[in-house]
Amino acid sequence: MSDTFHMQRALAIAATGLGRTGENPCVGCTIVRDGVIVGEARTADTGRPHAEEQALAQAGDARGATAYVTLEPCAKRTSGGASCSDLLIAAGIARVVIAIRDPHPFAAGIGIERLRAAGVQVDVGLLEEEARAQNADFFAKYEAKDR
Numbered sequence: 001m002s003d004t005f006h007m008q009r010a011l012a013i014a015a016t017g018l019g020r021t022g023e024n025p026c027v028g029c030t031i032v033r034d035g036v037i038v039g040e041a042r043t044a045d046t047g048r049p050h051a052e053e054q055a056l057a058q059a060g061d062a063r064g065a066t067a068y069v070t071l072e073p074c075a076k077r078t079s080g081g082a083s084c085s086d087l088l089i090a091a092g093i094a095r096v097v098i099a100i101r102d103p104h105p106f107a108a109g110i111g112i113e114r115l116r117a118a119g120v121q122v123d124v125g126l127l128e129e130e131a132r133a134q135n136a137d138f139f140a141k142y143e144a145k146d147r
């Protein structure tokens with residue numbers, strides 16, 4: 001199956017939670033290992049845990065796998081524990097495909113940098129417009145400040 005197929009699946013999963021994550025964007029994550037989907041999740045209704053954390057927990061052994069995420073993984077540690085970027089690295093994920101960069105000024109590009117610095121292959125921009133449209137309010141809020 002193609003990258004596009006898996007990202008479309010991540011978007012479809014995220015769609016099931018739209019409007020239920022409060023101020024947080026609803027993000028979808030699909031983890032594929034050896035061509036098999038081993039984990040998939042969206043942002044929980046409260047905004048936590050994030051999609052990546054849940055999908056990794058489902059996947060179990062995710063070494064060498066590819067993660068498809070509809071928004072750049074977070075890189076800041078929160079009170080709950082490690083950031084999603086750190087979790088993906090710790091799990092041994094080999095490649096992360098990201099639909100769109102996080103527009104938040106304190107987050108944009110940081111997750112991507114952290115993943116790449118750890119040797120993870122990162123590809124950004126697959127189905128970007130679809131991902132932006134899903135969380136249009138979230139993107140409008142932060143992207144508007146650049147204009």
Ligand SMILES: [Zn+2]
Nearest residue numbers: 050073074084
């Ligand atoms: Zn996260």
